[in-house]
Amino acid sequence: xxxxxxLKNRIASVKATQKxxxxxxxxxxxxxxxxxxxxxxxxxxxxxxxxxxxxLAGAMAGRDDAPRLLAGTGRDDVHLLVVCTAERGLxxxxxxxxxxxxxxxxxxxxxxxxxxxxxxxxxKGADALKREHGERIIDRIELRGVKSVGFDIAVDLGKRIxxxxxxxxxxxxxxxxxxxxSVIQQIPTAKQLLPVKVDAPAAASETDYxxxxxxxxxxxxxLPRYISVTLFSALLENAAGEMGAKMSAMDNATRxxxxxxxxxSITYNRTRQAKITTELVEIISGAEAL
Amino acid sequence: MATFKFELVSPERLILSVDADQxxxxxxxxxxxxxxxxAPFLTTLKTGIVTVKAGGLSSRIYVRGGFADVNxxxxxxxAEKAVPESEFDPAVxxxxxxxxxxxxxxxxxxxxxxxxxxxxxxxxxxVAALA
Numbered sequence: 527x528x529x530x531x532x533l534k535n536r537i538a539s540v541k542a543t544q545k546x547x548x549x550x551x552x553x554x555x556x557x558x559x560x561x562x563x564x565x566x567x568x569x570x571x572x573x574x575x576x577x578x579x580x581x582l583a584g585a586m587a588g589r590d591d592a593p594r595l596l597a598g599t600g601r602d603d604v605h606l607l608v609v610c611t612a613e614r615g616l617x618x619x620x621x622x623x624x625x626x627x628x629x630x631x632x633x634x635x636x637x638x639x640x641x642x643x644x645x646x647x648x649x650k651g652a653d654a655l656k657r658e659h660g661e662r663i664i665d666r667i668e669l670r671g672v673k674s675v676g677f678d679i680a681v682d683l684g685k686r687i688x689x690x691x692x693x694x695x696x697x698x699x700x701x702x703x704x705x706x707x708s709v710i711q712q713i714p715t716a717k718q719l720l721p722v723k724v725d726a727p728a729a730a731s732e733t734d735y736x737x738x739x740x741x742x743x744x745x746x747x748x749l750p751r752y753i754s755v756t757l758f759s760a761l762l763e764n765a766a767g768e769m770g771a772k773m774s775a776m777d778n779a780t781r782x783x784x785x786x787x788x789x790x791s792i793t794y795n796r797t798r799q800a801k802i803t804t805e806l807v808e809i810i811s812g813a814e815a816l
Numbered sequence: 817m818a819t820f821k822f823e824l825v826s827p828e829r830l831i832l833s834v835d836a837d838q839x840x841x842x843x844x845x846x847x848x849x850x851x852x853x854x855a856p857f858l859t860t861l862k863t864g865i866v867t868v869k870a871g872g873l874s875s876r877i878y879v880r881g882g883f884a885d886v887n888x889x890x891x892x893x894x895a896e897k898a899v900p901e902s903e904f905d906p907a908v909x910x911x912x913x914x915x916x917x918x919x920x921x922x923x924x925x926x927x928x929x930x931x932x933x934x935x936x937x938x939x940x941x942x943v944a945a946l947a
Binding site for chain 2: 564567568570571572574575578581582676677680681734735736737738739743744747748751754755758
């Protein structure tokens with residue numbers, strides 16, 4: 527049985543931990559609100575751009591002069607996986623679920639005899655993948671010190687990927703991130719980034735558009751932007767998801783710490799009582815003996 | 817006068833959503849105006865100023881790297897950067913000029929250089945118009 531002093535120390539340390547997790551939860555909640563607003567504010571642009579690209583791509587389908595970003599390289603040998611994770615841990619299974627999805631994907635690609643290259647965004651993904659697939663990581667981008675995800679980051683990243691693509695470094699690019707469903711639910715998602723895959727245009731898009739300059743040229747400028755926007759929304763969803771996951775993880779931790787304190791307090795009180803009783807019995811029996 | 821729905825969005829947020837009488841845009845093949853009932857039209861925009869006339873009021877917005885989509889639902893402009901005239905201060909102008917200059921400095925081929933010079937001129941014209 528632990529001594530009273532030990533128990534007391536233990537309770538104090540758990541209390542200190544609880545204070546920290548509580549504070550982290552509150553910070554995450556505040557950041558979550560901001561991240562969520564940013565993710566929602568970015569949606570109209572992404573949706574509209576998606577519609578326009580789908581329209582144009584529909585018009586271009588099957589034509590020889592379709593841009594390479596849309597038509598692909600005609601091969602399917604080298605895959606680039608862009609794995610977006612958070613910069614920090616302590617957010618439950620958030621990072622590991624993205625990494626797990628990426629790992630499964632890598633395994634199936636390797637089994638099919640493809641070459642795999644990895645580009646990580648965020649420190650945690652690189653850390654988790656480097657042991658098993660270290661030699662496949664061609665670059666790691668860290669967002670440390672980035673306060674809020676700006677569009678320029680996504681533009682730079684998009685440029686990098688398009689340059690690699692133009693240089694023939696890979697044939698297919700897949701993006702891994704976590705879709706923000708709600709505060710307690712984030713779904714790890716794989717999305718094909720290159721060649722650009724668009725949903726079939728809606729029936730309403732049958733209107734005869736006039737294009738200026740022509741379709742091919744518009745697509746030429748639009749596709750890189752579409753890639754940047756896709757990356758941007760993935761990064762925003764990730765930021766919101768990370769904060770959501772952190773919030774619920776820290777909420778759990780705070781609750782667990784609370785339970786532990788209750789349990790320890792009961793043990794402490796029982797031990798104290800037992801000690802007093804023993805002392806009393808000793809005194810009484812001592813007095814009787816006289 | 818008939819109005820139509822005009823929306824201006826940047827990647828970060830929806831900047832403007834109004835019922836407009838007329839919108840003048842700097843198309844890459846020449847400036848053009850949109851009134852209600854315009855034919856479906858899709859074009860890229862050069863850096864410049866979008867003028868929105870709504871309910872007798874006219875406002876100007878600086879736009880970079882965008883394109884315009886006119887369809888039955890209205891006009892939507894998607895711009896990489898959009899700053900209303902009221903928020904367009906010298907700091908914004910300086911950063912816009914700096915961006916155009918870095919693009920020019922990084923241009924390798926003659927073609928890219930020509931494009932960058934044209935882009936820089938567009939920014940200068942727009943800044944001068946808003947100053």
